[in-house]
Amino acid sequence: MSVLMVQGTTSDAGKSTLVAGLGRYFARRGVRVAPFKPQNMALNSAVTADGGEIGRAQALQALACGLAPHTDMNPVLLKPASDTGAQVIIQGRAIGNMQALDYHHYKVTAQNAVLDSFTRLQGQYDLVLVEGAGSPAEINLRENDIANMGFAEAVDCPVILIADIDRGGVFAHLVGTLELLSASERARVVGFVINRFRGDLKLLQSGLDWLEDYTGKPVLGVLPYLHDLYLDAEDAISSQQLAPVNASDRGLKIVVPVLPRISNHTDFDALRLLPNVDLQFVSVRAPVPPCDLIILPGSKNVRADLAFLKEHHWPAQLERHLRYGGKLIGICGGMQMLGRVLHDPEGIEDTAGSEAGLGYLDFSTTLQPVKALENVAGTLRLTEGGSPVAVSGYEIHCGTSEGPALENPALCLRDGNGAARPDGAISGDGQVLATYVHGLFDDPSAQSALLQWCGVVDATAVDLDAHRQQQLDRLADTVEAYLDKSWLAQFEATP
Incomplete structure (x- = not known):
């Protein structure tokens, strides 16, 4: 069984999209693959086959993998009800509302549910694709982290870091994020993916070369900006x-x-x-x-x-x-x-x-x-x-x-x-x-x-269902065309 985690330099960097694309890519190759997001904060949710509630993005990722959504795919869901409080949903069931500080202390307990759900998925699938939340470089949220590097360290999995070049400052995002990680966390970052690029890749190449030389980590791919891409939104209206x-x-x-x-x-x-x-x-x-x-x-x-x-x-x-x-x-x-x-x-x-x-x-x-x-x-x-x-x-x-x-x-x-x-x-x-x-x-x-x-x-x-499937196939085609195939191949080997 393999595990790969996708973390982002910012919110909306493309984590959900990349996990969905990788899920469809590996599923088409016969790999038994499942999505997993330890903690999600979103107001768009879905009802699972086992009668619980998870984030909408994980339901879409399950569809990409050819699976029915299950509560183990998103064991902690936070649904904001105010600027400082949210409803806390653990393994598909609401346990009540918590203020932000109260939940920060509760994360030690929530981690038990996260690891419990992950262990079950780990026993059922060849590959688990894990999606982080926000950015791993949020210094104020590092204590008791269950969403990003705290989870990666707990299960000892590799991480790829994705950044959105369309926002600008992509090299600063990637290097700055690495600099704010601990030595052990930096070591588990196996490479970078740059998302939403438009233009001539030749003009970007010198920057990619510098990034690899400066960090000692490979750029695993540059994904193009996909115009009119339809995927279920994880949360906010842009x-x-x-x-x-x-x-x-x-x-x-x-x-x-x-x-x-x-x-x-x-x-x-x-x-x-x-x-x-x-x-x-x-x-x-x-x-x-x-x-x-x-x-x-x-x-x-x-x-x-x-x-x-x-x-x-x-x-x-x-x-x-x-x-x-x-x-x-x-x-x-x-x-x-x-x-x-x-x-x-x-x-x-x-x-x-x-x-x-x-x-x-x-x-x-x-x-x-x-x-x-x-x-x-x-x-x-x-x-x-x-x-x-x-x-x-x-x-x-x-x-x-x-x-x-x-x-x-x-x-x-x-x-x-x-x-x-x-x-x-x-x-x-x-x-x-x-x-x-x-x-x-x-x-x-x-x-x-x-x-x-x-x-x-x-x-x-x-x-809508047919259109959604077509878009997932389009996304998987993009993953196949623009990510390093030799790197992807290591996850296709099944026991």
Whole structure:
């Protein structure tokens, strides 16, 4: 069994992408390979085959390796609920909220779960590809580290260091990171990968030669900038995704507010791929641009994000949007916002209390300690008497909703035994839809039906799963073309 760890000089250097590409590369060669991230901080998550919750990036990496996602692939997941606190999820299950300093001390305990999960993977696969978190050179986080070199030292594995040249300063990033490591940590760095290069490689060669000479470590490859690469985002929405207020003339116009604690914004990936849809992520502080559909997304702190929407006059803007015939969808936390009131008596997401909802649907929600975690499938019914449309997705939420509006559900789901249960609601006028199901737009049939509900004639759907697989193959092709093949070959030898 082999282990290889990918660490980065910064966040978003390309660690998740490289692990996914390596996973698909080795899987195509018959290597039994699995991804592993000891600790992840992200608000985009996925439900696993064993009924737990892990980071979205590890679910994608599992897909790259041809595996069903499992909680052992990401034993510690931190979901920020405020600037100083987060929900702590250990081996797929939430154990509660912790402030940053409290978690820093808890990491000694969390390491037991990390090593336990790693040991299980180690016994099942030929190769485990480990992804670090952030940078190993965060001096203030070195004590009790379980995410980067602390883990690498504990299991004695080699490390490759990846840096993003598109940010600028790539040589300073790589050399500076090495300088801030201990002697034993520097020794386990076996080489560098430079990511997102565009231009003539000949102009970079003198820098590569200097780097190898100065550090005594090889550059294992220079990966090109891949334009229009689609992969599930690990966490935050980038500044490039925030659209200007002025909408384009491109088809159906959809607006999604970027809540302070927005979660699972991968719900909208399929819509962003459609040629007849203009989906804009819009700052809550900005006016709502003219649009056909507004989608309130998931949130890790629903009451706080709802209060933030109110502070920036979104209720009045939503009222105007509906008055002019627009449609409104709430997903998960967005669904809870659409009700009459949201109760958090035990302080599940933040301080205990209640917040009045937007009041578009007659139900109330109470947050509870036990989180619903389930992959689901069923049918979508958008009009009374209309034909049911297949839909699938997943649920990740703490709330239970009750009220008359739920007697007109948006979805009919099936449990593991095949029994039907309702989900969500549709308003009497057919303008407002609410659901707990993430991935609502991923199924092509549901996608087309929802676009038609919004007024799109002859809606063109995209098969998100097929597109995701194609992008992973593209990534693996890039790994094969640009990384050192003789170095890669050592990991293809199986016992």
